[in-house]
Amino acid sequence: MNSTPSPPPDDSVREELLCLLASQGARVPYSVLLVALLMGLVAVLHLPWPWVLGWWSLVAGAMWLRWWVLEQLPGRHAQPLRVRMRWAAALNALAGAALALSLGFTPWLSDHERMVLTILLMGICAGAVATTMGHSLLLGAFIGPVLLATAVAWVVAAGHSSDWLDWALAGLILVFGLILLELVRDSHRSFIRALLASADQAQRNQQLRAAMDRAEQAMQAKTRFLASASHDLRQPMHTLSLYGAALMRRPLDPLSAEIGRNLNLALQVLAAQMDALLDISKLDAHQVPVHPKVFNLAPWLLRLVREMMPAAHLKGLVLTLDCPPSCPVETDPVLLDRVLRNLIDNAVKYTERGQVHLQVVADGELWRLALRDTGVGIAAAEQARVFEEFYQPGNRERDRSRGLGLGLSIVSRLVDLLDISLTLESAPGVGSCFSLGLAMAEGEFDTISGLHTAPAGLSGMRVLVIDDEAQVREAMRALLREHGCEVVGAGDVREALVQALSQPPDFVLCDLHLLGRADGIEALRVLRGALPGLRAVLISADTSAEALRRAEVAGLPLLQKPVPEAALLDALRALQRVEVRR
Numbered sequence: 001m002n003s004t005p006s007p008p009p010d011d012s013v014r015e016e017l018l019c020l021l022a023s024q025g026a027r028v029p030y031s032v033l034l035v036a037l038l039m040g041l042v043a044v045l046h047l048p049w050p051w052v053l054g055w056w057s058l059v060a061g062a063m064w065l066r067w068w069v070l071e072q073l074p075g076r077h078a079q080p081l082r083v084r085m086r087w088a089a090a091l092n093a094l095a096g097a098a099l100a101l102s103l104g105f106t107p108w109l110s111d112h113e114r115m116v117l118t119i120l121l122m123g124i125c126a127g128a129v130a131t132t133m134g135h136s137l138l139l140g141a142f143i144g145p146v147l148l149a150t151a152v153a154w155v156v157a158a159g160h161s162s163d164w165l166d167w168a169l170a171g172l173i174l175v176f177g178l179i180l181l182e183l184v185r186d187s188h189r190s191f192i193r194a195l196l197a198s199a200d201q202a203q204r205n206q207q208l209r210a211a212m213d214r215a216e217q218a219m220q221a222k223t224r225f226l227a228s229a230s231h232d233l234r235q236p237m238h239t240l241s242l243y244g245a246a247l248m249r250r251p252l253d254p255l256s257a258e259i260g261r262n263l264n265l266a267l268q269v270l271a272a273q274m275d276a277l278l279d280i281s282k283l284d285a286h287q288v289p290v291h292p293k294v295f296n297l298a299p300w301l302l303r304l305v306r307e308m309m310p311a312a313h314l315k316g317l318v319l320t321l322d323c324p325p326s327c328p329v330e331t332d333p334v335l336l337d338r339v340l341r342n343l344i345d346n347a348v349k350y351t352e353r354g355q356v357h358l359q360v361v362a363d364g365e366l367w368r369l370a371l372r373d374t375g376v377g378i379a380a381a382e383q384a385r386v387f388e389e390f391y392q393p394g395n396r397e398r399d400r401s402r403g404l405g406l407g408l409s410i411v412s413r414l415v416d417l418l419d420i421s422l423t424l425e426s427a428p429g430v431g432s433c434f435s436l437g438l439a440m441a442e443g444e445f446d447t448i449s450g451l452h453t454a455p456a457g458l459s460g461m462r463v464l465v466i467d468d469e470a471q472v473r474e475a476m477r478a479l480l481r482e483h484g485c486e487v488v489g490a491g492d493v494r495e496a497l498v499q500a501l502s503q504p505p506d507f508v509l510c511d512l513h514l515l516g517r518a519d520g521i522e523a524l525r526v527l528r529g530a531l532p533g534l535r536a537v538l539i540s541a542d543t544s545a546e547a548l549r550r551a552e553v554a555g556l557p558l559l560q561k562p563v564p565e566a567a568l569l570d571a572l573r574a575l576q577r578v579e580v581r582r
Contacts, residue, residue, distance in 0.1 A: 017135060018074045018084060018085070029060075029063040033060055035123070036056055046109060055102060058098050059098045092128075093144070099146050103150060121146050122147075136181060136184050143180060154166045234541035234562055235472070246478040290417060292331050297360060297438075315352070317348060318356070320356075321359075323359070323360040347371060347434075350375040350432075351431070352376075354373070356371070356373045357372045371435075375432060377427045378432055380427075386424075420438055461484075461572070463507045468491050468515040493523040496508075497530060500527050510523055512547060521556065524556065536575075537556070537572070541560070
């Protein structure tokens with residue numbers, strides 16, 4: 001595509017010229033009137049002051065009229081452009097003629113004083129090249145009367161004195177005028193080039209804005225697509241994960257048990273990869289809100305490390321934590337959780353033997369979280385690239401058990417969002433250390449506990465499952481029955497209310513989005529109207545920030561599909577500890 005802009009039409013050039021003349025119209029008179037004042041001071045030494053004052057007033061009137069009319073011309077689109085240009089030229093001619101009348105004083109002036117007037121007038125003419133943007137008609141209309149009258153004045157002086165020098169000065173003044181008219185062409189070409197550059201820049205800016213708008217629309221479309229695809233895929237994955245967990249609770253022969261474990265592992269990897277893709281999409285679309293809180297890192301990190309320990313122990317690794325008992329910070333605990341989970345998960349994946357150690361130390365006004373591992377390490381040339389999407393230096397075979405290569409890319413985006421510093425130190429064969437710097441906080445902090453109470457038994461608990469998909473209800477029934485629960489299902493609010501009133505449940509597991517206009521939050525509000533204090537958990541395939549916010553406002557815990565067995569059991573055990581008031 002040819003990027004060279006086409007020359008602007010003559011009309012557009014003239015329109016721009018009129019606008020510039022109008023903008024300069026208020027400034028030009030000051031310099032002209034100042035020069036006219038100096039000329040008047042020279043003349044008043046030999047002439048009556050009323051004559052000089054009358055001439056100066058004539059110049060001031062011409063300049064004022066020029067300024068007033070020029071200010072109106074750009075907006076008078078009803079008049080043809082050529083007519084408005086003639087008006088501008090006529091105003092310049094009027095101003096030039098008014099200045100040229102000063103040469104009527106020359107018979108009473110000395111040669112030295114005439115020379116001063118000539119220099120002042122020629123200086124004004126030279127300045128007119130810039131103020132007329134090099135337009136030959138506008139410039140000629142102004143300098144024509146001035147330079148012609150000046151040359152005539154020196155010719156008249158030569159006739160009185162018969163001095164050849166006066167004739168020479170008259171000729172030089174006319175030559176000066178011709179030179180100015182020649183220079184005006186270069187000035188006008190510069191003006192045209194400036195217009196071309198401005199038009200080109202405006203066109204490029206418009207193209208850039210259009211490209212940015214298209215990119216933003218594409219990003220939003222991608223995010224909507226991934227969110228929709230994620231929602232649709234999470235439903236069958238949720239069903240499969242429930243059936244898989246229920247299967248592993250059944251007595252199986254060794255081969256069947258191995259198949260079940262591999263099935264569950266594949267589902268976990270698929271869910272993690274889907275979450276990573278959705279996270280990247282949301283972060284790039286700036287759809288991840290930040291909700292900072294002041295909380296104590298110590299119990300929060302203890303909970304996180306305990307949750308990550310089973311994965312480390314499966315590889316024979318030691319996962320340890322060294323943290324002061326009180327280290328308050330102010331940040332978003334949910335987003336920080338995603339950062340550290342990705343870092344710990346990455347460290348476990350790339351460490352075959354040894355340990356993964358998380359240490360928290362004070363570093364000035366920061367808490368420094370250092371995660372060290374004894375893994376394969378990262379070469380210096382690849383350390384910057386590990387934060388790119390899908391880049392895995394130690395996984396050229398694309399082993400999907402190691403993920404998609406999005407973990408560190410998500411970490412990089414999240415730390416930028418949270419305004420947390422991130423550094424990496426690594427060497428091949430030695431291991432890696434990822435270090436986070438979190439600002440210390442003061443004052444009261446929320447209690448985000450990292451301690452779990454002893455698991456309570458779920459045997460004999462009655463659970464009401466509300467979901468508009470029968471397969472999900474059956475899968476949930478299959479899993480919870482293996483834990484001794486009595487499970488009943490309902491596909492809508494009316495059926496759920498009938499079930500609840502016939503035999504009140506201990507817990508309700510309710511999908512956030514039901515068929516039609518039904519809503520899980522509204523369904524639970526109806527049930528609690530009949531059974532106050534009913535303990536419930538929302539379950540949803542919707543991972544949007546809006547879904548999280550609505551659940552938080554309603555005061556309901558939200559589990560996102562596919563729900564791991566451990567997370568489901570933890571949620572039910574947490575409900576057991578809630579006191580029921582009816």
